[in-house]
Amino acid sequence: MTAGTSIYAKNLTKKFGNFTAVNTISFEVKKGEIFGFLGANGAGKTTAMRMLTGLLKPTSGEATVCGYNVFTHGEQIKKHIGYMSQRFSLYEDLTVAENIEFYGGIYGLRRNDIKQRSHELYDRIDLGHARNSLISAIPLGWRQKLAFMVSILHQPEIVFLDEPTGGVDPITRRQFWDLIYETANKGITVFVTTHYMDEAEYCGRVSIMTNGIIAAMGHPQELKQQYGVATMNEVFIKIARQ
Amino acid sequence: MKRFFGFIQKEFRHLFRDYRSLLILLGMPFVQILIFGFAITTEVRNIHVAFVDNSRDVESIRITNKILSSGYFISSGTINDVNSIEAIFRQGKVKLVVVFGNDFAKQLQAGDAIDIQLIADASDANTANLIVNYTQSIVQDYINAPQQSPQLVPEVKMLYNPNLKSVYMFVPGIICLLLMLISAIMTSISITREKEMGTMEVLLASPLKSSQIIIGKVIPYVLVSFTIGVIILAIGYTVFGMPFNSNVVLLLFEFVLFITLALALGILISTVTNSQQVALMVSMFALLLPVILLSGFIFPIENMPAFLQYLSLIMPPRWFIIIIKNIMLKGVSLEYVWKETLILAGMAVFLLTVSTKKLKTRLE
Amino acid sequence: MITITNISKSYGKVQALKNVGFEVSRGELFGLIGPDGAGKTSLMRILATLILPDSGSASIAGRDVVKDYRYIRNNIGYMPGRFSLYQDLSMEENLQFFATIFGTTIKENYELIKPIYSQIEPFKKRKAGALSGGMKQKLALSCALIHRPEALILDEPTTGVDAVSRTEFWEMLKELKRYDITIIVSTPYMDEAGLCDRVALIQSGNILQVDTPQNIVNSYKGKLYAIKAQDIYQLNNLLRQHTNIESCFTFGEFLHIVFKNDSSEQQAIVLDYLENQGMKNIVVQPINPNIEDCFIQLLQ
Numbered sequence: 001m002t003a004g005t006s007i008y009a010k011n012l013t014k015k016f017g018n019f020t021a022v023n024t025i026s027f028e029v030k031k032g033e034i035f036g037f038l039g040a041n042g043a044g045k046t047t048a049m050r051m052l053t054g055l056l057k058p059t060s061g062e063a064t065v066c067g068y069n070v071f072t073h074g075e076q077i078k079k080h081i082g083y084m085s086q087r088f089s090l091y092e093d094l095t096v097a098e099n100i101e102f103y104g105g106i107y108g109l110r111r112n113d114i115k116q117r118s119h120e121l122y123d124r125i126d127l128g129h130a131r132n133s134l135i136s137a138i139p140l141g142w143r144q145k146l147a148f149m150v151s152i153l154h155q156p157e158i159v160f161l162d163e164p165t166g167g168v169d170p171i172t173r174r175q176f177w178d179l180i181y182e183t184a185n186k187g188i189t190v191f192v193t194t195h196y197m198d199e200a201e202y203c204g205r206v207s208i209m210t211n212g213i214i215a216a217m218g219h220p221q222e223l224k225q226q227y228g229v230a231t232m233n234e235v236f237i238k239i240a241r242q
Numbered sequence: 243m244k245r246f247f248g249f250i251q252k253e254f255r256h257l258f259r260d261y262r263s264l265l266i267l268l269g270m271p272f273v274q275i276l277i278f279g280f281a282i283t284t285e286v287r288n289i290h291v292a293f294v295d296n297s298r299d300v301e302s303i304r305i306t307n308k309i310l311s312s313g314y315f316i317s318s319g320t321i322n323d324v325n326s327i328e329a330i331f332r333q334g335k336v337k338l339v340v341v342f343g344n345d346f347a348k349q350l351q352a353g354d355a356i357d358i359q360l361i362a363d364a365s366d367a368n369t370a371n372l373i374v375n376y377t378q379s380i381v382q383d384y385i386n387a388p389q390q391s392p393q394l395v396p397e398v399k400m401l402y403n404p405n406l407k408s409v410y411m412f413v414p415g416i417i418c419l420l421l422m423l424i425s426a427i428m429t430s431i432s433i434t435r436e437k438e439m440g441t442m443e444v445l446l447a448s449p450l451k452s453s454q455i456i457i458g459k460v461i462p463y464v465l466v467s468f469t470i471g472v473i474i475l476a477i478g479y480t481v482f483g484m485p486f487n488s489n490v491v492l493l494l495f496e497f498v499l500f501i502t503l504a505l506a507l508g509i510l511i512s513t514v515t516n517s518q519q520v521a522l523m524v525s526m527f528a529l530l531l532p533v534i535l536l537s538g539f540i541f542p543i544e545n546m547p548a549f550l551q552y553l554s555l556i557m558p559p560r561w562f563i564i565i566i567k568n569i570m571l572k573g574v575s576l577e578y579v580w581k582e583t584l585i586l587a588g589m590a591v592f593l594l595t596v597s598t599k600k601l602k603t604r605l606e
Numbered sequence: 607m608i609t610i611t612n613i614s615k616s617y618g619k620v621q622a623l624k625n626v627g628f629e630v631s632r633g634e635l636f637g638l639i640g641p642d643g644a645g646k647t648s649l650m651r652i653l654a655t656l657i658l659p660d661s662g663s664a665s666i667a668g669r670d671v672v673k674d675y676r677y678i679r680n681n682i683g684y685m686p687g688r689f690s691l692y693q694d695l696s697m698e699e700n701l702q703f704f705a706t707i708f709g710t711t712i713k714e715n716y717e718l719i720k721p722i723y724s725q726i727e728p729f730k731k732r733k734a735g736a737l738s739g740g741m742k743q744k745l746a747l748s749c750a751l752i753h754r755p756e757a758l759i760l761d762e763p764t765t766g767v768d769a770v771s772r773t774e775f776w777e778m779l780k781e782l783k784r785y786d787i788t789i790i791v792s793t794p795y796m797d798e799a800g801l802c803d804r805v806a807l808i809q810s811g812n813i814l815q816v817d818t819p820q821n822i823v824n825s826y827k828g829k830l831y832a833i834k835a836q837d838i839y840q841l842n843n844l845l846r847q848h849t850n851i852e853s854c855f856t857f858g859e860f861l862h863i864v865f866k867n868d869s870s871e872q873q874a875i876v877l878d879y880l881e882n883q884g885m886k887n888i889v890v891q892p893i894n895p896n897i898e899d900c901f902i903q904l905l906q
Contacts, residue, residue: 039768040768040769040770040771041738041739041740041766041767041768041771042738042739043768139643140641140642140643141641166765166766166794167641167642167765167794168641168642168794169640169641169644169809169901169905170641170796170855170898170901170902170905171855171902171905171906172641174855174856174902177856178842178856181838181839181842181856182839184839185839195767195768195769196769196795197769198795198797198858201857201858201859202856202858202859219859220858220859221859232858233769233773233797236769236770237769237770237773240768240769240770241770244706244709245706245707245708245709247706248702248703248706248707249703249706249707251703251706252692252695252699252703255694255695255699256692256694256695259694259695260694439688439690439692439693440686440687440688440689440690441690441691441692443651443654443656443684443686443690444684444685444686444690444691444704444749445707446656447654447655447656447679447682447684448679448704448707448708449676449679449680449707449708449709450707603675604655604656604657604658605651605656605657606657606658
């Protein structure tokens, strides 16, 4: 493990009874990297991510996230990471401003900081006009972008994105990935779990999980060459059918 | 028809597969009856009473003994000072103080107005009322008793419920409560569950008619409710020894009528709600509370303000409780409850019409 | 087989469908492609007779979806967007239930569902709630097919399903063409367009284009290039600000760009500029647009 490492996992394992959900996975993610964590439904992605976010204690192995041990410092980890998922992120019955205030509050930001950062946020994604609209009233694409911006409001070291852009229109999706690139460029590590292979193509490096193990890892381009196919989708299918 | 039976088969599968809920449903009568039968009691018993006896003569002591031997009271001894009554009430144990004036025996023999005072702790007004009434009638009894005037002996006979046992009052109440609960809440929940799971969409897009869907959903709960009604009756008869002088066929017919009405309410609720949670909340507030509060089950309707008395007129449980009390306790036949039955039937028809009118063949 | 004419539908202030119209021929595998909130589900539900259009009309096999809804309900198979089978019933019980309510039996139409159902049949006693995503999907499709419908209406069947199951699902749909069943399927994934005979692209309640995937790609205006460099983030910033760039969008590790002035001299000027700005290992190559490129162009 070197100084620029943001996530480090070695032989990380989680068993539920007799079932091994995650089986001795090892990988490292560098600071500012966009790391894609792929796998089929039930491959163990969610379990692995829960361990890394301090929500679930591993059975064995070792892992550090932002320099904190996942076995002993789960609470510290939570303070230094951001999290966003497509399914749930923002409260639909609260306004944009109220959501920002709420999330700023739970991460212990001061009132002035929240105020200043929400102005930056409004400017960046051009949402100032809708600050008093309910989340349920703004279009899906805005919601996704807002949810992402809110998840990095407290300037975490790592942001975990759980299937962030399924179903959004192609232009919004690009704007979304522009935000992600910008974030990574600022030195925030981006950890994306998804089973949509086109999202994988955007990542700097990806790992593909099947049945609890990491079956392949590398730059999307390398993997495509290695398996002799044109898209990540085909890589994925080849691996899954092995 | 085959399609419809296929649908009902599916409903029974849901019902039996979720055996935990089914057990809860079938176990509910036992729990409810135990709670109402043994814990919540509207009778007074073992009331602590204290005496302030300024006469200490034969009569006052006789009355004291009479009160204590009635079985309702436990003596907390005598107090010497009238001023300490309040202190005793504050301790909370003593609920009633009986104060005899001076020269009690003399007054009594002279036939004058007697000086006896009953002071009750009315922080629980209902209980206080009951205690005072009990005590009054005991004293009255004594004064009219043979040694004073042998000529007239009024004999009070409480009809139908000779021991004033509250079990006879709450068994009909529980039948009403559970039939309402299970029929309305369970059907509304089982229909909204299909909406929530998205399966309603598939059913609507299939050849099944929406009326078939609803009737199919309702039938299993008719049977469950009916079974529960019978279980409660059985407990009432065996455990609490209720008199079995009822016309069983008529009773079961009234059950079916009330269940139908409750199911119609359940369907109505399910047409205006889209989630199980909302359906449950609506059922609780719209059905459960009125059953408990406005049906005469717990609080006597005659004691309510006029506005609530009128409101109780449109509460189906009110009429149902009257009907089953009459049938179960008095053993009357239809000619004595036809009015109430007709009211219930009218309500059932009305609700069924409204709820089938509101059924949709589409999602909106 | 399916005709949709000038359909509009609003929910309060939100207009979900605006004068939508197209036709689907018998036996065709037709894709309705657009992002979430584009109006796909509304249109599918109108076809499945579940909601009424505000204006316009639609018919399936010559029967109106509003007036003849009874006929249509008997003769189409519908799979809603969410998994909508009974989780507490076994796989077999689910299938049997749908067979019964459509007045048929599993045995009668077993041949039709066999290629799909036989894959999951070993687990037929398992409860539907305990199935994996791919198996649920196969079961749902079997249930929608059990009465041998003339048309299948599949609303986002591949959403939330992993890549392997998605591929298998599309293979099953291809198989069904043999039985002359018309299929209309909606999806938010542009990459699935290529698997359809014809597609309609939909956004904000408007149909942008209806054609074969190949024709849509051919109709792309301008010449598309893929470009990448070591620092893709900076490359993106530089190109977006450049005056000779018509459009620039990220596509995985590449950026897809269209030049305003597409002469080789002008291209060279752009590349020189990028190099001067410190971009290393620049790779540019002309590429064929895909459906997503077309969709983006239509949205602009």
